[in-house]
Amino acid sequence: MNSDQFEQSQIQPLLDYFQQLIPLDSKEKQLVLELFKPRLYRRRQFVLQEGDVCNQFNFIVRGCLRMYKIDEKGNTHILQFASENWWLTNIGSFHDRTPSELEIDAIEDTVVLQINHENLLSLYINAPKFDRIFRVLIEKSFVSTQKRLLQTISSTAEERYNSFLASYSHLNNRLPQTQIASFLGISPEFLSRLRNKQAKKA
Numbered sequence: 001m002n003s004d005q006f007e008q009s010q011i012q013p014l015l016d017y018f019q020q021l022i023p024l025d026s027k028e029k030q031l032v033l034e035l036f037k038p039r040l041y042r043r044r045q046f047v048l049q050e051g052d053v054c055n056q057f058n059f060i061v062r063g064c065l066r067m068y069k070i071d072e073k074g075n076t077h078i079l080q081f082a083s084e085n086w087w088l089t090n091i092g093s094f095h096d097r098t099p100s101e102l103e104i105d106a107i108e109d110t111v112v113l114q115i116n117h118e119n120l121l122s123l124y125i126n127a128p129k130f131d132r133i134f135r136v137l138i139e140k141s142f143v144s145t146q147k148r149l150l151q152t153i154s155s156t157a158e159e160r161y162n163s164f165l166a167s168y169s170h171l172n173n174r175l176p177q178t179q180i181a182s183f184l185g186i187s188p189e190f191l192s193r194l195r196n197k198q199a200k201k202a
Helices: 003-021 025-034 093-096 117-126 129-154 155-172 179-186 186-200
Strands: 037-041 046-048 058-060 065-070 076-082 103-106 108-114
Touching: 003 025, 003 058, 003 108, 003 129, 025 065, 025 093, 025 117, 025 129, 025 155, 076 103, 076 179, 117 129, 129 155, 155 186
Parallel strands: none
Antiparallel strands: 037 108, 046 103, 058 108, 065 076, 065 103
């Protein structure tokens, strides 16, 4: 397989993703090939560290990333997981060009397709269709963040766990229990009791 074929095979999941939203013409597909770059992150490798400006929009081809914050006491608070055919970036840092307060790392060996800030602006100019696509992505991210905040302040731990299963059922057996507990804002021991309760109902 030559380098062009390798690039095409890596980029195909992203082309398929865009095609499901809005059909692309040959020029637009070529721009995707030129501007998105594949990268492999090994397990536990940082994609973004606190204090750095987020310069990449990440589309996950294979594997899983998490975005999180470590507080002053050393506790980890996971905001989001992202696996195959999902996006993950610190949108605030990316768009405002400000240092990130969050970190992103790989839970598994993960292949992503990345576009940097400069190239994304170029994509908007040369193919305005992508301006609409990424606006929708950002709007969906905002809605998801609002729902998660509302759950945090108004839902029980069991309700949050059920919501996690609804959104991340494909990750339930791939993620360490400690990370799921961190995402839900509960202890691993309490998560274990919730799982046992769910198993008895099944």
